[in-house]
Each structure stands twice: as C-alpha cells, then as structure tokens.
Amino acid sequence: MAELAALRAFTLRATVLTIELEVSDGALLGQLVPAQPGRIEVRARGSSTVVVADEIGCFAIDPIPAGPFRLHCRLPAGEVRTGWLTA
Numbered sequence: 001m002a003e004l005a006a007l008r009a010f011t012l013r014a015t016v017l018t019i020e021l022e023v024s025d026g027a028l029l030g031q032l033v034p035a036q037p038g039r040i041e042v043r044a045r046g047s048s049t050v051v052v053a054d055e056i057g058c059f060a061i062d063p064i065p066a067g068p069f070r071l072h073c074r075l076p077a078g079e080v081r082t083g084w085l086t087a
Contacts, residue, residue, distance in 0.1 A: 010022075016080070017034075017075065017077075019033075019082065026062060028061040029059075030059045031058050032075070035056045037076070039052055039053075039074045040053060041073075045068065069086075
C-alpha cells in the first residue's frame with residue numbers, strides 16, 4: 001500500500017514578494033524573498049500572533065497553528081496577505 005506524503009513546504013508568490021515556508025518539528029520556518037525585515041501577523045480563527053522577520057527575511061512561527069491560518073506581512077515596500085493555509 002502506498003503511503004501518502006506529507007506537505008513539507010509552501011511557496012507563496014505575490015507581485016513584490018515570495019514567502020517560503022518549511023514545516024519543521026513543531027514550527028514553520030520562513031523566509032521573505034527578496035530578503036528584507038518585516039512584521040508578520042499570523043491570523044488563525046479566533047487568534048492572532050505577530051512574528052518578526054530579521055534583516056535577511058528569516059522568521060519562525062512557533063507553534064504551528066492547529067487549524068487554518070493566513071499571513072499578513074507588513075514590509076517597507078507595502079503589505080502582502082495570503083489566503084488560508086493549513087500546515
């Protein structure tokens with residue numbers, strides 16, 4: 001019987017930004033491309049958390065949201081919002 005492969009990475013593209021996310025043990029590791037600092041709000045149903053991307057665009061979402069979530073990135077060049085995701 002074939003085993004289903006788990007989704008381990010996301011690449012989300014907008015006109016001015018690509019967001020790369022990798023599922024790791026208990027956290028989502030992310031990077032903004034092109035590399036830049038930013039403020040990322042992780043919006044889940046009924047809750048919201050803010051994480052910060054450093055000067056090379058790296059950030060971590062820990063713990064991984066239990067259900068659907070979306071990202072609202074505030075960057076020097078503007079804002080980017082994703083659709084709903086499930087990790």
